[in-house]
Amino acid sequence: MKETSKKNDSRFAAVTVNYDSERLSALYKYMGDKNMCLENEIVDVIEHLYERYVPPSVKQYIDFRAMGNMDNQ
Numbered sequence: 001m002k003e004t005s006k007k008n009d010s011r012f013a014a015v016t017v018n019y020d021s022e023r024l025s026a027l028y029k030y031m032g033d034k035n036m037c038l039e040n041e042i043v044d045v046i047e048h049l050y051e052r053y054v055p056p057s058v059k060q061y062i063d064f065r066a067m068g069n070m071d072n073q
Contacts (some may be wrong), residue, residue: 015042
C-alpha cells in the first residue's frame with residue numbers, strides 16, 4: 001500500500017490493483033453513463049470486507065485511535 005495525502009489525512013492509503021485495461025475503460029464508460037463512480041464502488045467493497053473480516057475489538061481500537069487524532073487537530 002502506498003500512503004496518499006487525500007484530504008490531507010495521513011490515515012488514507014492508496015490501493016493498486018492490476019486489471020485488464022479494455023475492461024476497465026468499458027467499466028468507466030458504462031458506470032459514467034449511469035452517473036456512478038468506480039472509486040466509490042471500490043471503497044464500498046473494501047468497507048464491506050473490513051466489516052466482514054476485522055474483529056470488533058480491532059475496529060474499536062482503530063476508532064479509538066482515530067478519535068484521539070481528531071482531538072489533536
